Amino acid sequence: MRIATYNVNGINGRLPVLLRWLEESAPDVVCLQELKSPDERFPKQALADLGYEAIWHGQKSWNGVAILSRVGMPVETRRGLPGDPVDSHSRYIEAAVGGILIGNLYLPNGNPRPGSKFDYKLAWFDRLIAHAAELLGTGVPAALIGDFNVMPTELDVYKPERWLDDALFAPEVRAAYRRLLDQGWTDALRTLHPETHIYTFWHYFRNAFARDAGLRIDHFLLSPALAGRLKAAGVERDVRAWEKSSDHAPVWIDLTDER
Template identity: 70%
Template sequence: MKIASYNVNGINGRLPVLLRWLDLAEPDIVCLQELKCPQENFPERAIVDAGYRAIWHGQSRWNGVAILSRVGEIHETRRGLPGDPDDVQSRYIEAAVNGVLLAGIYLPNGNPRPGPKFDFKLRWFDRLHAHMATLIGLDAPVIVAGDYNVMPTDLDVYAPERWRDDALFAPEVKVAYHALLDQGWTDAIRQLHPRDTIYTFWKYWRGAFERNAGLRIDHFLLNPAAAARLVAAEVDTRPRAWEKTSDHAPVWIELTETRRRRRKLGSTE
């Protein structure tokens, strides 16, 4: 099963790019972020015509998350991250699809730092940590995927010295991300590519994509049941080179239908 995450940076304005990529890559399930459209303006007809069911949590002009599936019904389990009844931003959606519990997130940017937006980001991270603690031990595979707006290490950012004061690279934010790993979640890309230079976002200006001057801010975190089925994790950079495209590239993972059989010590199989 191929599961992808894609910050589309405006679903209606980038719809031709999204549809082209869905046809090319054929993911089974997709988490989308930064829809930038109110609930009633989501392009459901076009998504259905492309072969996908969809649920979405829209918001006018900003934010917005969705889950698409071509492998069965989407059973929504949560809309909005718990822990703050005053938070009305559309940044979290969760559903069961084809035996997997999938959460799509769009974590706050947090700039400028310091300031109220950065404080909100840290509080949101605290709420995410608390909620993910309730999911980590489930027997079913659980995947929390999306735009986390954090570069976890220096390896995840081109020219890290230029980002020391940015909210995406702040020490508090990196600590918050690693607290999720300490909880038992597996970073899929780093699990399979521990030392590779891999980016998921490139600014539009100064030829950032062409120079590969990017950031890795889109992540897949897997609970142990999902990590045991992980066989591939990659970034599909092709759409980033297309016209009128998002500044992000899709990230995808592949899970086997059953747990991978671990080799016994000394086995040559």
């Protein structure tokens, strides 16, 4: 099974890019972030024409997450991250698909730091950590997938000294990511490529992509019940070079058949 994650940076504005990638790469399950679309404008039919069933949690102009599958309809188990009943941001959706419980997330950016947006990011991360512990407690094969808006180590950022004041590289945020891993989650890409500079995002400005001045902020975290099935992982960097593409590239993992 191939599972992919892709921050599309506007699903309707970049729909031709998304459909081209789905047709060429044909992942079995896809987690999308930053739909920037209300629920009623989600392109359900266009995706269905390529064989994908979908669930989504949209929001006008901002945020938004979706799970696509061509191996059976995703069975939604949660919409929205628990822990704050007044949080209206569409940043989390969870479903059972292909025998795996998948939490698709778009963690807040948090800039500027310090400030209310950074405080919200840390609080959201705390809620994610609490929910992640509950998922692990079930013992089911589970994955937390998506745009975490954190570069965990210096290996995950081009010229880390330039990012010391940024919310994506803040010590508190990196520590929160380590707290997740310490629960027992496996960072799929870093596990298979422990010493490699791997980037999943490149800014549109200052010719960042051509210079490979990137960041690794899109992650797959696998529970112990799933980590043993990890076979391969990578980034489809070439998609970032397509015309009118997102500033993220699709990231994927391959899993062996269920034991």
